[in-house]
Amino acid sequence: MEKEPAPISKKVEEFLQVFKKGEEFTQELLKENEKLRYRVAQLEEVTKFSDREGTYKVHSMEERIKFLEDENRSLIERYRVVEEENKDFANRYIEVESENNNLANLYVASYQLHSTLDFNESLKIILEIVMNLIGAEEFSIMMLDEKTNELTIVAQEGMGPEARASVKLGEGTIGNAARSGESFYREGDPTDLVGVDYLHPLVVIPLKIKDHVIGVIVIYKLLVQKQEFSNVDYELFSMLAGHAATALFSSKLYSQSERKLTTIQSFLDLLKEK
Amino acid sequence: MPEHNFLVVEDSPTMRQLISFALKRIPGSKIVEANDGIDALKKLSTQKFDIILTDINMPIMDGLKLVSMVRNDPAHKTIPIIIITTEGAEEDRKRGLALGANAYIPKPIQTADLLTVVNGILGNK
Incomplete structure (x- = not known):
């Protein structure tokens, strides 16, 4: 026996359901698209900030290195000056020691000379x-x-x-x-x-x-x-x-x-x- | 502060005073003076000394005899001895060191040289 064709109203209903599902899917896709756009915008913002911060940090570090280099030069110069002063003090010490020795000799000699009649x-x-x-x-x-x-x-x-x-x-x-x-x-x-x-x-x-x-x-x-x-x-x-x-x-x-x-x-x- | 006892053996009062003057610069130094070797031996029998500083040419008992007697005395043989003398020839120096002196300083003395030798001996004790 030959199967009877589905009535047209049923076909319309089936089409409408498929269309409705398609609409819902499209809506979901749009929402997802919106979310992704928002995320991309967020990431772009973060990247921009990171670049700015990185540049700032590098600049800051360069300044610190320059400061430390200057400080190092200044310390080397100070060390040189202190070393010179140290040498000068050492020479002065030898001179004072020698003078002390001379004075001791003179003192003892004159003390002894006048110690008797x-x-x-x-x-x-x-x-x-x-x-x-x-x-x-x-x-x-x-x-x-x-x-x-x-x-x-x-x-x-x-x-x-x-x-x-x-x-x-x-x-x-x-x-x-x-x-x-x-x-x-x-x-x-x-x-x-x-x-x-x-x-x-x-x-x-x-x-x-x-x-x-x-x-x-x-x-x-x-x-x-x-x-x-x-x-x-x-x-x-x-x-x-x-x-x-x-x-x-x-x-x-x-x-x-x-x-x-x-x-x-x-x-x-x-x-x-x- | 550690105490350092020195025995200065010299017949010349001038040299005794000069050597004592130099030794007084060492913190904790106590100085006893003797006129000759016999006087030094008497003082050694009553007191302990860290270093003996002696001249060579002295009346009654000379410095070389004193060095020899101290080195042959079991009670005092380890006391360091410094000879300070006008006898500056190399053979005199060798003779003094051979008898057992630890150092030999020819006169006229330089305070700095004397203190270097004394501090060196005190540092090694």
């Missing part, structure tokens, strides 16, 4: 200073006899028997230094000696009270380890010229006055007995 002890102290502080091996102390105008050795160290015991004022290097009152320093290397020459000493220091010469210190030879005179040696010579002279002069006067006192006392005792 005994003539022989004064002589011994001068010998010690010249030997231990200056570094002389052969030297003498000569005193001037104003009656005979003769310089005579009163103390010596290390000198041989060929050395002259006395010298006339104005005679040779020693006599001339005593007459002029000017210190004599032989030119050239003080260690440049084959043998000791007692006619040509290395140094002659007149011992003076104001301008009045009372004697001389004469150095002929330095210790083997003493290569040259240093600044403190010249300071010591200058100090000895004045202080050794007053020490010797005052101790001599004191000894004389002591002797006179003893003599007077003996007279007084004798008178009392009578």
